[in-house]
Amino acid sequence: MIRINLLAVERERTKRRTGFQLAQKVTVACSLIVVVAVLGILWWWWALNTQLEAIDAEIAAANREITRLGAIDQQVRQFEQRRMQLQQRVSLIEELRKGQSAPVHMLDEISKSVPDLLWLTELKQTGNDLTLAGRCSTLTALSDFVANLEASGYFKKPVEIIDSQVESQGTGKAEVIKFSVKAQFSAPGA
Numbered sequence: 001m002i003r004i005n006l007l008a009v010e011r012e013r014t015k016r017r018t019g020f021q022l023a024q025k026v027t028v029a030c031s032l033i034v035v036v037a038v039l040g041i042l043w044w045w046w047a048l049n050t051q052l053e054a055i056d057a058e059i060a061a062a063n064r065e066i067t068r069l070g071a072i073d074q075q076v077r078q079f080e081q082r083r084m085q086l087q088q089r090v091s092l093i094e095e096l097r098k099g100q101s102a103p104v105h106m107l108d109e110i111s112k113s114v115p116d117l118l119w120l121t122e123l124k125q126t127g128n129d130l131t132l133a134g135r136c137s138t139l140t141a142l143s144d145f146v147a148n149l150e151a152s153g154y155f156k157k158p159v160e161i162i163d164s165q166v167e168s169q170g171t172g173k174a175e176v177i178k179f180s181v182k183a184q185f186s187a188p189g190a
Helices: 022-113 139-151
Strands: 118-126 129-136 155-168 175-185
Touching (some): 129 155, 139 155
Antiparallel strands (some): 118 129
């Protein structure tokens, strides 16, 4: 049989605990903190790893650029060396061209200055200093030669007679004067 109480007697209701106890609340809070910390650490590790990969890529790109620029730098050095060699050649050619006309003018002026009855047998040049040796039949020809050299404007004054000796050619022949003259050539335009 089943009993049913129809009286309205209030019974004490048993309290149901629906909330968490303090220990459970602390456990949940600590668990949430640990989960957030782990997620934060994982995010931080991912960010550092991403930065590391980006830096590695930049280093690789910089190394490639260094290699490329090294080849270009070597080419530039080769071009600079070649340019210096060519510049030296050009300056040498210009220097030779400047000095090219001096011997021509010198020989031209000497040949113009040689009077009759005088001939040259030797010409020595040391820098701008000249030593001329030859023979003549009269002392007047020798003095005319020295005067012509000084008058040409290409030889610095004074033109000096270093030596003059009379040579006899034998009996019945004319005497010849052997001489040597020292002069200093000054290039045209100097």
